[in-house]
Amino acid sequence: MTTVALKDVTKVFPDGTVAVDNVSLDVNDGEFMVLLGPSGCGKSTVLRMVAGLEDPSSGAIMLDGALVNDVPPRDRRIAMVFQDFALYPHMTVGDNIAFPLRLSGVEPGPRGARVADVAGALGIGDVLARKPSQLSGGQRQRVAMGRAIVRRPGLFLMDEPLSNLDSGLRAELRAEISGLVRELGVSTIYVTHDQAEALTMADRVAIMRKGVLQDVGTPTQVYGRPATLYVAAFLGSPRMNLLEASVYVHLDRYVALNLGEQSLYLPWDDIRTRAVAHYHGERIVVGMRAEALTPVAPDAPGDVLRGRIRYLEHHGHESLAFLDIGATAIVVDELGGPVTEQPGGPSRLRRLGNVMQRLTGRAVEAPPDAEVVRPSASRTSVLNDPGRHHRRPAELAVRLAPYPAVAAGHPLAISVRMDALHFFDGRGDRIDVGWR
Ligand SMILES: Nc1ncnc2c1ncn2[C@@H]1O[C@H](COP(=O)(O)OP(=O)(O)OP(=O)(O)O)[C@@H](O)[C@H]1O
Secondary structure (H helix, E strand, O other): OOOEEEEEEEEEOOOOOEEEEEEEEEEOOOOEEEEEOOOOOOHHHHHHHHHOOOOOOEEEEEEOOEEOOOOOHHHOOEEEEEOOOOOOOOOOHHHHHHHHHHHOOOOHHHHHHHHHHHHHHHOOHHHOOOOHHHOOHHHHHHHHHHHHHOOOOOEEEEEOOOOOOOHHHHHHHHHHHHHHHHHHOOEEEEEEOOHHHHHHHOOEEEEEEOOEEEEEEOHHHHHHOOOEHHHHHHOOOOOOEEEEEEEEEEOOOEEEEEOOOOEEEEEOOOOOHHHHHOOOOOEEEEEEOHHHEEEEOOOOOOOEEEEEEEEEEEOOOOEEEEEEEEEEEEEEOOOOOEEEEOOOOOOHHHHHHHHHHHHHOOOOOOOOOOOOEOOOOOOOOHHHOOOOEOOOEEEEEEEEOOOOOOOOOOEEEEEEOHHHOEEEOOOOEEOOOOOO
């Protein structure tokens, strides 16, 4: 099946928007590659360039090792499935699926057999005589898939094909789609902003932000060893706890990570210690996912952080406690740069205001408790990132049992799995070398 290689591909639209910024990416034979990122990060533009619907401003697009920048879409052996797929309303399901075969002159006999095969594989063999208006949303999506598959393409390009469906159907269809394309062995590029879709369906995930490729790897790699602070913050629910830490080296003993009121200690023989020790006297970002944190007895020894529960969230199968440990949170704004917030900072009201502003595009008046700090001069500080930086205390997300015996205001001690910590520098790049 078709292999894809993007080499240094950039797309600048006539109005100056840089939608895709120097992206290089390979999709192997039969691979299911998911392009993941928030709205506007350039995923669809990448897909459209691979399809030939958009010309790159610079760089090369190769299919099966051949440059195709000037090859028209119809000659690329590609099938596309979009979110707002359009079925022909006056045609039956069978005729809709058969349509591409009719266009390319396949005889009625083999045409019927191919349609029956595809419809059987998609579980819509019994509705071939119906019109699209007589189908459910999920069935219509299967017909759209069938119409793409029936041509036996070398490459599938799918742009948010499930986003119009309800969540139950999405989960069902994402298993079906990934199962089906693997069975067919067709190389696939699948665009989504839904991390659950990406992590469950992909062989590899490519994560984009503002036109720039941030990380490429298997779901386990990008979740377990994210290349950048942005990827660390983007993947996972609850979000990874990202704390500002000052680094102090105690030669031949340990490296202290000062988190504000408390510290953690990386033993000298830890393989990551040398990389982190380079930042002696500077600030870095320490990431810890909720699964790296376990509640322990108040006087437990070892790598333990102590704090007070600010609030609890009950999720049925588990509860999340948000713990004030006197540290500074690094908040990565999905649309802007990293933002640092420190104790004594803005209220939830202000953060809600920020969200509303993002959703509505309208400025919301800042409550009086908001304090905007100047970017620090430190080379390694995330405060270097341009833009406004707000301050708030870290609220460390910790997983608890469904009905925990603690409540807001209670103290809580948590043990930290030091081997599960992540370290990022001020530019947001992962610190530990040889990490994947
Ligand atoms: N024809 C165009 N002219 C100018 N800018 C464009 C054009 N098409 C897309 N853009 C811009 O390029 C950027 C990337 O758009 P793109 O559609 O690739 O993002 P996306 O990640 O697929 O987003 P979504 O998930 O919302 O579809 C956005 O800022 C978008 O506004």
